[in-house]
Amino acid sequence: MVRRRGIYEVHIIGKPLVCLFCQGKKFTHREVYVKVVNHEPGVQKKKLTLQSFTCANCGQELKFEERKQSGVSDIQYVQVSD
Amino acid sequence: MVDYFEAEESRLFIFDKPLICHFCSHDVFIPYETYQDVEKPGIQVIFVHYMAIYQQCGFVVEFGDASRFDAERNVYRWALNQKLIHERPVAEGSLPMLTEEDKQAQKKCIYAALQLLVYHKKVSENLLTMFQAGQLLDIAKVFDASYEWHYSHMATQECLVKLLVEIRNSNFVHKDQFD
Numbered sequence A: 001m002v003r004r005r006g007i008y009e010v011h012i013i014g015k016p017l018v019c020l021f022c023q024g025k026k027f028t029h030r031e032v033y034v035k036v037v038n039h040e041p042g043v044q045k046k047k048l049t050l051q052s053f054t055c056a057n058c059g060q061e062l063k064f065e066e067r068k069q070s071g072v073s074d075i076q077y078v079q080v081s082d
Numbered sequence B: 001m002v003d004y005f006e007a008e009e010s011r012l013f014i015f016d017k018p019l020i021c022h023f024c025s026h027d028v029f030i031p032y033e034t035y036q037d038v039e040k041p042g043i044q045v046i047f048v049h050y051m052a053i054y055q056q057c058g059f060v061v062e063f064g065d066a067s068r069f070d071a072e073r074n075v076y077r078w079a080l081n082q083k084l085i086h087e088r089p090v091a092e093g094s095l096p097m098l099t100e101e102d103k104q105a106q107k108k109c110i111y112a113a114l115q116l117l118v119y120h121k122k123v124s125e126n127l128l129t130m131f132q133a134g135q136l137l138d139i140a141k142v143f144d145a146s147y148e149w150h151y152s153h154m155a156t157q158e159c160l161v162k163l164l165v166e167i168r169n170s171n172f173v174h175k176d177q178f179d
């Protein structure tokens, strides 16, 4: 899932995602890619794929790496508005 | 004390303060050195940025390297420390143990060696800035472009060796000065 439109409440490993700055619970979502510096020669460049959540109230960004357990993501989304 | 974090499961410390997940309070991370919309860190680019991913919930903590030279106490203060969860096996007896005193002494020697090389215009003054930014690997690479650390805890010693070899090869005293 590269991008979800709308605003979501999010649970990660069963815990509600809460903004660290303003305690907001509503977020927009976007998948982002981050390049990693490589100190070992001859090893392929690595890229992190992260799920980025931006607080709909204050703009603070929180990022998570998604994990799957038997095919089920540990990140659950509930859409609360468009 | 490390020059950079290895991307292995570990506990991380910044100025001896353990890094704890803001989301779930656990403390085992895999750190990645990253660059975002900047040049790749290298010579004259003083920018280090880390993303550590907590291994339980996937939360990403972002931070920089706050290591710096403390001019008042004349010591270099390393900010980053890493304790690997799974220590990698190393050949027995192959690695000398360096104490913190050893490393501080080696850093003083590195600084003196750099001043000597700068004075004789063998290297650019930028290397002194790089030293103050803790970029020992980049300094070693000035003399050996493809050089990589084998063991990061040996970084100060390996960097010093590079500089001493350079001084030996530089022949500051010219033969004709004796004539």
Ligand SMILES: [Zn+2]
Pocket (backbone or CB within 6 Å): A019, A020, A021, A022, A023, A024, A055, A056, A057, A058, A059, A060
């Ligand atoms: Zn917020």
Ligand SMILES: [Zn+2]
Pocket (backbone or CB within 6 Å): B021, B022, B023, B024, B025, B026, B054, B056, B057, B058, B059
């Ligand atoms: Zn966590």
